[in-house]
Amino acid sequence: MLSRQELKQRACAAIDRHQSEIVGVARQILDNPEPGFSEFKTAQLVADKFDEMGIERRTGLALTGVKGRIAGGGPGPRVALIGELDSLIVNEHPHADAETGAAHACGHHCQIGMMLGAIRGLTQPEVLEQLCGELVPFAVPAEEFIEVARRLQLREDKKLEFMGGKQELIRLGEFDDVDLAMMCHTASDMGEQKFAVGGTSNGHVVKYVQFLGRGAHAGSAPHLGVNALNAASFALQAIHNNREVFRGEDTVRIHGIMTKGGEAVNAVPADVRLEWRVRSATPKAVVKNSTLVDRCFKAGALAVGASVKITNIPGYLPMRHDTHLQELFRQNATALVGEARTMVIPGRRNRGGSTDMGDLSHLMPVCHPYTAGAVGSGHSKEYLITDYQTAVVNPAKIMAMVVIDLLAEGGAKGQEITSSHRPAMKKATYLRFQRERAEVIEYDGAR
Amino acid sequence: MPSTPSKDELKRWVFDAIDSKSDELINLAQAILNHPEPGYREVRTAQVVSGKLAEMGIPFRSGLGLTGVRADLLGGSAGPTMALLGELDSLIVNEHPYADAATGAAHACGHHCQIGMLLGAAIGLNQPEVLSALSGRIALIAVPAEEYIEIEYRDSLRRQGKIEFLGGKPELVKLGEFDDVNLAMMIHTTSSVDEGQLCISGTNNGTVAKKIRFIGRGSHAGGSPHLGINALNAASLALTAIHYNRETFRDADTVRVHPIITKGGEAVSAVPADVRMETFVRGRTIEAIMDANRKVDRALRAGAMAVGAQVNIQTIPGYLPLTQDRRMNEIYEPNAAALVGADRVGHVSHRTGSTDMGDISQLMPAIHPYVGGATGLGHGADYLVQDYSLAVITAAKSMAATVVDLLADGANLAGQVVAEHRPEMTRAEYLKFMRSLSSEQTFEAE
Numbered sequence: 001m002l003s004r005q006e007l008k009q010r011a012c013a014a015i016d017r018h019q020s021e022i023v024g025v026a027r028q029i030l031d032n033p034e035p036g037f038s039e040f041k042t043a044q045l046v047a048d049k050f051d052e053m054g055i056e057r058r059t060g061l062a063l064t065g066v067k068g069r070i071a072g073g074g075p076g077p078r079v080a081l082i083g084e085l086d087s088l089i090v091n092e093h094p095h096a097d098a099e100t101g102a103a104h105a106c107g108h109h110c111q112i113g114m115m116l117g118a119i120r121g122l123t124q125p126e127v128l129e130q131l132c133g134e135l136v137p138f139a140v141p142a143e144e145f146i147e148v149a150r151r152l153q154l155r156e157d158k159k160l161e162f163m164g165g166k167q168e169l170i171r172l173g174e175f176d177d178v179d180l181a182m183m184c185h186t187a188s189d190m191g192e193q194k195f196a197v198g199g200t201s202n203g204h205v206v207k208y209v210q211f212l213g214r215g216a217h218a219g220s221a222p223h224l225g226v227n228a229l230n231a232a233s234f235a236l237q238a239i240h241n242n243r244e245v246f247r248g249e250d251t252v253r254i255h256g257i258m259t260k261g262g263e264a265v266n267a268v269p270a271d272v273r274l275e276w277r278v279r280s281a282t283p284k285a286v287v288k289n290s291t292l293v294d295r296c297f298k299a300g301a302l303a304v305g306a307s308v309k310i311t312n313i314p315g316y317l318p319m320r321h322d323t324h325l326q327e328l329f330r331q332n333a334t335a336l337v338g339e340a341r342t343m344v345i346p347g348r349r350n351r352g353g354s355t356d357m358g359d360l361s362h363l364m365p366v367c368h369p370y371t372a373g374a375v376g377s378g379h380s381k382e383y384l385i386t387d388y389q390t391a392v393v394n395p396a397k398i399m400a401m402v403v404i405d406l407l408a409e410g411g412a413k414g415q416e417i418t419s420s421h422r423p424a425m426k427k428a429t430y431l432r433f434q435r436e437r438a439e440v441i442e443y444d445g446a447r
Numbered sequence: 448m449p450s451t452p453s454k455d456e457l458k459r460w461v462f463d464a465i466d467s468k469s470d471e472l473i474n475l476a477q478a479i480l481n482h483p484e485p486g487y488r489e490v491r492t493a494q495v496v497s498g499k500l501a502e503m504g505i506p507f508r509s510g511l512g513l514t515g516v517r518a519d520l521l522g523g524s525a526g527p528t529m530a531l532l533g534e535l536d537s538l539i540v541n542e543h544p545y546a547d548a549a550t551g552a553a554h555a556c557g558h559h560c561q562i563g564m565l566l567g568a569a570i571g572l573n574q575p576e577v578l579s580a581l582s583g584r585i586a587l588i589a590v591p592a593e594e595y596i597e598i599e600y601r602d603s604l605r606r607q608g609k610i611e612f613l614g615g616k617p618e619l620v621k622l623g624e625f626d627d628v629n630l631a632m633m634i635h636t637t638s639s640v641d642e643g644q645l646c647i648s649g650t651n652n653g654t655v656a657k658k659i660r661f662i663g664r665g666s667h668a669g670g671s672p673h674l675g676i677n678a679l680n681a682a683s684l685a686l687t688a689i690h691y692n693r694e695t696f697r698d699a700d701t702v703r704v705h706p707i708i709t710k711g712g713e714a715v716s717a718v719p720a721d722v723r724m725e726t727f728v729r730g731r732t733i734e735a736i737m738d739a740n741r742k743v744d745r746a747l748r749a750g751a752m753a754v755g756a757q758v759n760i761q762t763i764p765g766y767l768p769l770t771q772d773r774r775m776n777e778i779y780e781p782n783a784a785a786l787v788g789a790d791r792v793g794h795v796s797h798r799t800g801s802t803d804m805g806d807i808s809q810l811m812p813a814i815h816p817y818v819g820g821a822t823g824l825g826h827g828a829d830y831l832v833q834d835y836s837l838a839v840i841t842a843a844k845s846m847a848a849t850v851v852d853l854l855a856d857g858a859n860l861a862g863q864v865v866a867e868h869r870p871e872m873t874r875a876e877y878l879k880f881m882r883s884l885s886s887e888q889t890f891e892a893e
Binding site: 218222223225226227230231233234237238241242244245246247268292295296298299300302303304305445 | 668672673675676677680683684687688691692694695696697718742745746748749750752753754755
């Protein structure tokens with residue numbers, strides 16, 4: 001019987017042997033970016049890799065998800081190794097798809113590489129037989145909450161209920177047979193550090209907003225029109241006028257885009273649309289600030305006598321790292337890159353963004369550390385992976401080592417973590433909370 | 448039996464009497480300039496009027512609408528009553544060279560000349576040989592509070608039951624002082640050179656006034672802004688919302704919405720919890736005013752809703768649009784031309800300010816011509832009357848001459864004017880409408 005240390009050495013050696021394969025997969029995905037719920041090529045690539053590795057898998061989960069199952073040498077905790085399939089849309093990104101503008105400006109392509117790398121390491125027969133539990137390599141769709149109009153259509157067509165990939169997979173029961181989950185995200189703001197664990201992220205709600213006015217010739221009969229663009233513009237100013245009431249500790253982020261701002265300059269805009277997002281550190285603050293923003297949209301309609309339809313869409317929950325799981329990650333990162341290169345972010349420090357890993361973190365122990373290797377501001381055209389060793393190979397090794405810590409020696413550590421974990425919500429509570437967020441508010445400011 | 452004097456003879460007698468007192472009349476106007484009093488506070492100015500009437504031996508009644516004065520001159524036989532009006536009140540313009548140091552009151556709109564010309568016309572007409580040739584009566588009315596200012600003060604008078612309307616003429620209408628009046632005229636000074644020395648004018652905007660209070664929640668602006676509700680942000684957004692509606696105001700409606708903030712917070716370190724605004728909503732027609740007023744109300748509510756504040760909106764009837772009687776202007780114009788020359792008689796079609804002469808014009812044939820002689824911007828610190836001879840004496844003559852034309856010959860022309868005029872409203876309809884404009888509503892925060 002091999003020691004944990006020996007198991008880790010075998011796994012890491014295998015990952016090194018497959019380095020060009022896993023980096024190649026990442027680069028291939030970089031060159032074929034697909035936004036959420038349309039990651040068909042990317043999912044096919046994952047499925048093909050699973051097949052090549054002889055991993056039992058199911059596809060088309062929440063439209064594009066691919067879930068593998070690998071049994072260890074004995075029974076024990078079931079650990080999901082997650083990689084996110086989707087890209088963003090950033091037209092100017094050097095690796096953007098010329099047609100769709102899709103681009104991996106958030107490094108998700110590396111996640112698929114590192115997930116496959118970890119599995120390459122863990123499926124070495126002499127390693128796998130020592131693990132008590134199951135490995136669930138899981139390529140999940142749609143972490144980036146974008147293209148809201150398109151996803152609303154998918155919802156209308158009953159193709160999905162939730163618009164985040166993990167949310168939808170939770171609903172579908174695809175995490176019912178998972179006890180712990182981990183993934184690792186690339187980051188460009190690491191300085192000299194190689195890994196960072198800890199911190200938290202914002203929760204959010206997503207809003208699809210439509211102001212309806214009345215069209216009229218903007219030159220000859222503006223008095224007959226109701227300007228929906230003015231309604232929207234007022235609403236945005238109203239939001240800004242509320243910023244002073246946001247508490248620092250709530251890390252409130254309210255932002256959005258206008259997806260339609262009028263048809264023609266010479267017509268009073270009658271149909272103006274926004275995609276909006278309200279983020280805050282706690283679910284309670286999200287709910288409160290979401291109501292505040294709804295009030296601003298209504299005020300915009302009232303200001304000019306337009307009407308507004310606000311479609312509120314459940315967004316993500318704040319991240320709750322499992323400190324034990326996080327500590328395992330930290331220890332293995334320290335072993336790989338040294339203590340000086342491993343950063344521990346205070347638990348309350350909020351990066352401001354949101355991820356549906358936060359949703360999963362309310363149901364089970366998870367960790368969502370960061371690895372270096374990227375440059376440029378996240379979600380911008382400058383975000384590029386410049387060091388694939390750091391962005392793909394290193395985290396693959398750490399994830400594999402964490403799994404070994406969890407599942408070796410009869411899976412004792414894994415069981416200890418799962419049994420001591422107190423989930424913030426049960427799945428039913430989670431689904432109820434999120435479904436309460438889903439509402440359509442219609443307000444007629446002309447009444 | 449003496450032969451009946453011609454209108455020209457009557458006018459000559461009238462003009463001679465006015466000319467003989469011209470220095471006195473100009474001094475009187477300048478005395479008022481030096482003691483400006485804003486509306487419903489024109490105690491001393493009213494005493495100037497009543498003192499002069501007493502000196503002339505004309506019976507009068509005073510204290511009408513708090514400070515108004517009315518005296519009637521009786522013609523030789525029965526006939527219609529024609530009112531000549533002069534406005535008692537000043538504005539408040541602190542920087543005006545003739546501003547009252549204590550109150551800031553200043554005649555930056557030339558009303559002091561109106562009192563001079565009113566008394567001048569009285570001097571001209573109050574001659575037995577003139578009056579005996581006229582049929583009907585001349586009601587000389589010094590009216591309070593034409594400038595719609597000091598809304599807070601006047602509203603307190605209203606709440607105390609001392610007045611009902613914030614403008615002097617509406618208040619006098621309510622009191623019945625115009626019940627026996629069949630025609631009315633007054634002349635206002637102007638500084639606009641395009642308008643000539645005497646000017647036939649057209650229409651004016653009407654207006655409603657609004658008092659608005661945004662109620663938020665105070666809190667330490669540094670320590671706990673999240674516990675506050677910023678009423679200043681509500682007001683600021685409401686102003687923005689008003690602007691967002693401007694594109695829907697038609698040029699033809701000459702809508703004017705021009706708010707001020709009368710209270711904007713207590714201390715910089717506290718989230719403003721009580722912010723107050725006043726505004727007018729003016730328009731050329733009653734419909735235009737009502738439409739804009741509805742939009743303004745909505746905008747005010749949107750400001751409050753945006754930050755979760757409460758808003759109290761009080762709408763106060765202002766003035767109705769002015770429409771002038773065409774026949775009366777046709778009678779006035781030759782008199783003006785005879786005094787200043789036809790090429791110095793101007794014409795304007797629409798002015799976007801408001802006057803409570805508009806209210807009178809809804810009830811009876813009325814005219815509101817302008818007389819030059821002033822320079823500077825109306826209501827500005829530089830508005831000064833330079834030519835008192837024109838602004839007081841010539842104006843008085845033009846007014847008195849028009850009375851002669853209307854009331855001589857058995858008041859034949861006045862009878863025609865009244866017969867042809869179709870008033871927009873009766874007094875009862877007017878009061879009902881004005882009262883319907885009055886409202887106060889509080890919109891709760893969501």
